[in-house]
Amino acid sequence: MYSYLLLLPLLITLFPFTGLPWIMKRRSYLLKNEKYEIRVLKGHSQINAFSVRGLKRGYIFLTENTASLGENNVNAVIAHEIGHLEKGHHVKMALLVGSLISLSMFFLLNGMSWIAIPILLFTVLTQKTLTRKFELEADKYALKLVPSQDLANLISSYGDKKSTILSTHPDILTRLKNLNNN
Numbered sequence: 001m002y003s004y005l006l007l008l009p010l011l012i013t014l015f016p017f018t019g020l021p022w023i024m025k026r027r028s029y030l031l032k033n034e035k036y037e038i039r040v041l042k043g044h045s046q047i048n049a050f051s052v053r054g055l056k057r058g059y060i061f062l063t064e065n066t067a068s069l070g071e072n073n074v075n076a077v078i079a080h081e082i083g084h085l086e087k088g089h090h091v092k093m094a095l096l097v098g099s100l101i102s103l104s105m106f107f108l109l110n111g112m113s114w115i116a117i118p119i120l121l122f123t124v125l126t127q128k129t130l131t132r133k134f135e136l137e138a139d140k141y142a143l144k145l146v147p148s149q150d151l152a153n154l155i156s157s158y159g160d161k162k163s164t165i166l167s168t169h170p171d172i173l174t175r176l177k178n179l180n181n182n
């Protein structure tokens with residue numbers, strides 16, 4: 001009777017590829033149009049950037065402050081985000097999270113919340129762990145596009161100083177070490 005609730009995981013899975021790019025495009029202006037559309041988000045002061053995988057193409061969004069960090073930094077940020085898109089991180093994450101949430105919903109709807117809740121907790125932890133792994137992969141990919149010194153400078157200046165089990169980013173030292181081990 002509540003089986004329409006099973007549509008929820010599908011919507012959660014599809015939103016990042018459909019609604020999210022649509023919303024973000026409207027809040028930003030075009031900086032460069034290359035293989036991926038590079039756009040600047042209006043009215044955000046923090047230093048931040050992220051990428052979005054649309055159905056037709058990928059987008060990279062920088063906050064206004066990030067876009068004004070100077071050429072070397074901006075190129076390093078963009079190279080890192082290109083890494084996420086080229087490595088298919090958005091699709092991998094959506095498939096994993098979508099299927100785990102579906103599984104959890106299935107148990108919940110069948111009155112087995114004692115299985116559903118651990119699966120949800122597992123989903124959150126897996127998502128965080130995978131995100132940190134993807135950050136290191138994106139940094140590695142970025143080395144193909146920009147000098148490693150530029151990437152190291154960016155990470156040292158703007159990376160997270162500490163990382164915990166719930167962090168989405170590995171700490172600065174882990175990221176710098178990752179750049180140097182081949």
Ligand SMILES: [Zn+2]
Nearest residue numbers: 080084135138
């Ligand atoms: Zn990243």
